[in-house]
Amino acid sequence: MKKHLALAALLYVSAQTSFAQTYTPSPQNEKAREWFTNAKFGLFIHWGPFSIPGDGEWVMNNRNITVKNYTRLEKFFNPIDFDAHTWVALAKSAGMKYITLITRHHDGFSMWDTKYSDFNIMHTPYKKDIVRMMADECHKQGIKLFLYYSLLDWRRDDYSWWTGRTGQGTGRTVHGDWNHYIQFMKNQLTELLTNYGSIAGIWFDGYWDQMAEESKDRKDNDVRVDWHIREIYDLIHKLQPQCLIGNNHHMTPLPGEDFQMFEQDVPGENTSGLSFQKISALPLETCATINNSWGFNITDTTYKTPAQLVGLLVKSAGNGGNLLLNIGPMPNGEIQPEFIERLHWMGHWLETYGPAIYHTKGGYLRPQKWGCLTLGEGDDGDKQGAGGEKLYVHVLKQNAGTIRLEQFPYATIKKAYMLKDRSPVTVTLHDDVAEIPAQSPTADDPDRVVVLEVK
Numbered sequence: 001m002k003k004h005l006a007l008a009a010l011l012y013v014s015a016q017t018s019f020a021q022t023y024t025p026s027p028q029n030e031k032a033r034e035w036f037t038n039a040k041f042g043l044f045i046h047w048g049p050f051s052i053p054g055d056g057e058w059v060m061n062n063r064n065i066t067v068k069n070y071t072r073l074e075k076f077f078n079p080i081d082f083d084a085h086t087w088v089a090l091a092k093s094a095g096m097k098y099i100t101l102i103t104r105h106h107d108g109f110s111m112w113d114t115k116y117s118d119f120n121i122m123h124t125p126y127k128k129d130i131v132r133m134m135a136d137e138c139h140k141q142g143i144k145l146f147l148y149y150s151l152l153d154w155r156r157d158d159y160s161w162w163t164g165r166t167g168q169g170t171g172r173t174v175h176g177d178w179n180h181y182i183q184f185m186k187n188q189l190t191e192l193l194t195n196y197g198s199i200a201g202i203w204f205d206g207y208w209d210q211m212a213e214e215s216k217d218r219k220d221n222d223v224r225v226d227w228h229i230r231e232i233y234d235l236i237h238k239l240q241p242q243c244l245i246g247n248n249h250h251m252t253p254l255p256g257e258d259f260q261m262f263e264q265d266v267p268g269e270n271t272s273g274l275s276f277q278k279i280s281a282l283p284l285e286t287c288a289t290i291n292n293s294w295g296f297n298i299t300d301t302t303y304k305t306p307a308q309l310v311g312l313l314v315k316s317a318g319n320g321g322n323l324l325l326n327i328g329p330m331p332n333g334e335i336q337p338e339f340i341e342r343l344h345w346m347g348h349w350l351e352t353y354g355p356a357i358y359h360t361k362g363g364y365l366r367p368q369k370w371g372c373l374t375l376g377e378g379d380d381g382d383k384q385g386a387g388g389e390k391l392y393v394h395v396l397k398q399n400a401g402t403i404r405l406e407q408f409p410y411a412t413i414k415k416a417y418m419l420k421d422r423s424p425v426t427v428t429l430h431d432d433v434a435e436i437p438a439q440s441p442t443a444d445d446p447d448r449v450v451v452l453e454v455k
Contacts, residue, residue: 021230023255028242032200033258035144036244037283038359039097040317041350042146043343044287044326045087046102046294048109049073049124051331057295060107060154064169067155070107071119078125082333084137090335091143094343095350098144100203100324101134103192105148106167108155112196116187119155135196144200146244147192149185151227152206156181163224164209182228186235193239201244201258202236208249230256246285251277259283266312267319268366284321288312289328290339296328303338306345307446313346313357314394314447318372320362356392356419356449363391364409370438371396371447373405378453392419393450395438403450405434410454419449427452 025033050057052073060070091099104110110120112131121130131147138145153159154167158176161167193199210224229247233256236243244258253260260282264272267284290309293300304312309325316323325346327339350357356374363373371394378388391410393403408429416427416436427450428435439448 021255023233023257025258026237026241029237029244029258032242032244033283036098036201036259036322037320037361039144040322040357040360041094041096041313041346042098042100042285042322042324043091043094043096044100044148044294044324045329046105046326047296047329048102048105048107048111049077050105050107050109051296051328052076054296054298054331056293056297056300057102057105057107057328059295060170061166066169066171068171070155070170074109074119074124077121077331079331079333080126082126082130082133082329084133085141087134087329087335088137088141088143090340090343092141094347095354096143096325096343098146098200099134099138100146100148100201101131102148103131104150104188106150106152106154106206108150108153110188112192114188114191116184116191131192131196135199139197145196145198146201146203147199148203148205149189149192150206151185151204152209153181156184158184160210160225165211165213166209178225182231186232189232189236190239193236193243199240199243201246203261204245204247204249207247211249229254233257244283248287250274253280253282257282259285261285261287261324262321264288266315266367267321279319284316284319285324286312286316286321287324287326289326290342293328294326296330296336301338303342305443306342306349307441307443309342309346310349310446311396314374314396315367315372317357317360317374318362318367318394352420353447353449355390356394356451360392364407365405369397370400370403388414389454391452391454393436393452395448395450396441396446398440400438400440403436403438405436406432408432408434410452412455413452414455415451415453417451419451420445425450 046057050059053059108119110117113122113129114120135145154170157172157174158181160178161172162175212222233245246259246261247257248261260280263274265275266286267279290304291300291302313323327335329335360374360376363375365373374392376390378390413427413429416425436450441448
């Protein structure tokens with residue numbers, strides 16, 4: 001035990017040294033960040049052998065299923081109803097601009113034809129490369145593809161499971177070579193970034209497994225092992241300079257990361273107890289579920305209403321961020337109708353309200369109890385801050401009364417009207433306070449957007 005503690009301490013010191021490195025994004029990366037900031041809406045897909053028990057993606061950990069027994073799921077994973085074209089077309093019809101696909105979750109199963117693990121899709125009865133089919137279809141339909149990749153592994157001996165917080169009940173007893181595990185990840189990431197065309201981003205998860213329990217007092221970078229994280233990040237940026245890197249570690253972004261993510265909360269909130277980090281200057285993303293589960297859960301029927309989903313999207317945009325909305329397809333590859341209905345609803349809503357979401361940034365006020373602000377360019381094409389702009393006032397609260405925008409930074413309100421039908425709205429501007437009469441949202445119209453053309 002003392003030997004392992006000493007090793008963890010040594011690796012911790014090494015990790016602190018690596019975090020001090022600076023990072024300057026390439027021009028291709030800067031351009032990709034701009035695209036990402038404007039995209040605003042994406043689809044998260046949690047799917048794999050963990051879908052078979054119908055109890056979420058953490059089933060291996062939660063039920064303490066041993067590696068030997070969990071591996072048997074490989075022989076049952078035969079998603080004969082999976083259709084990449086249908087999945088990508090659904091995201092597109094929902095108004096989504098990118099897809100983040102699980103390629104390897106914490107259970108260690110690889111959804112592509114990898115040379116570096118026998119636990120992969122090619123060893124199932126299905127025997128087809130899921131990542132290949134999704135990448136080809138995304139490129140065909142003009143949807144950007146991000147790849148989720150788990151840093152932790154509940155299955156492998158060479159993962160530092162003895163210092164990790166999860167996966168302790170999977171029957172492992174061998175303390176493998178940590179450096180071998182790091183090289184394994186590099187090899188797999190090289191495959192993903194070499195064999196599948198342009199990849200818009202890598203979405204890491206699991207870093208927190210080697211950190212202290214989450215709390216408001218936890219220090220950033222308090223890790224028990226050396227993740228070699230900058231080596232991994234630099235490899236990604238070398239292979240595809242435009243590829244954006246995010247890491248769901250729930251703390252201040254590390255050097256080499258290109259966007260900051262918030263789990264089950266919009267930036268700046270922490271109702272789920274996972275997002276203690278402050279908002280950074282990087283592009284932002286909220287990831288959230290439609291029900292309470294990421295992976296397929298046969299008993300979870302707590303589906304969010306369209307109004308709740310609109311609220312997540314709007315408040316994320318009000319902070320200048322994106323919403324990555326999750327679905328957990330069924331084991332056979334079908335997407336359950338409750339998810340399809342809500343995605344179609346969002347697509348229909350965005351046909352009207354998209355101008356107040358896409359290509360906007362957060363307004364001069366952070367989201368308020370009544371709703372939030374987003375800021376876009378005017379019809380004349382003037383750049384933001386240079387001339388005509390549109391300030392979108394999103395009223396999400398019932399009976400909000402008169403909205404008071406204090407310290408209003410604009411000298412003139414040229415026009416004010418409802419975005420839905422362009423009916424005029426009477427707005428008063430006095431002593432740097434704009435007052436706007438608010439219409440109450442409804443179930444069918446949950447965001448009553450007032451457009452202020454300002455200068």
